[in-house]
């Protein structure tokens with residue numbers, strides 16, 4: 647049995663939903679999973695975990711800066727464990743941008759950090775128009791209009807391929 651730590655960075659809660667599905671699938675294979683928020687800057691105690699995963703969402707083109715800071719601070723610990731990283735964004739709803747090699751945010755992020763994760767994932771996120779404030783709602787509607795996505799402000803649209811999330815969970819379990 648492996649003890650797996652999944653660290654997440656979320657603004658509106660969808661990344662933690664993905665983490666919960668990863669946890670469920672990994673635990674069904676006999677491992678244990680702990681979920682922690684990067685913003686709490688958790689201490690990665692030596693020997694406490696066998697594998698470490700980080701998942702973060704994109705907002706206005708970037709993961710939260712805290713994610714980069716956390717990786718920088720804990721790079722040695724990350725590298726001394728089997729490790730993985732995944733990004734959540736809505737550009738990944740497009741088939742030509744939904745793989746680690748083809749997702750522009752993930753590729754840009756990897757160029758900015760020194761850590762080279764052993765396993766990479768990218769998942770399409772969710773747009774929940776009714777929950778957004780005025781500015782964000784109109785910015786996202788504009789971006790969606792430009793990129794031919796849904797613009798109805800009354801809609802919540804989930805683009806996540808949960809089968810793909812479960813396949814990623816299996817890859818983590820097998821790391």
Ligand SMILES: Cc1cc2nc3c(=O)[nH]c(=O)nc-3n(C[C@H](O)[C@H](O)[C@H](O)COP(=O)(O)O)c2cc1C
Nearest residue numbers: 656657658659660661703706707735736737771772
């Ligand atoms: C204000 C705002 C800005 C966003 N900016 C981007 C963006 O630049 N590119 C993108 O692909 N997705 C963008 N998204 C989509 C989010 O990545 C998506 O909603 C994701 O599910 C959010 O995950 P979270 O709830 O864990 O933060 C944005 C969403 C919001 C609400």
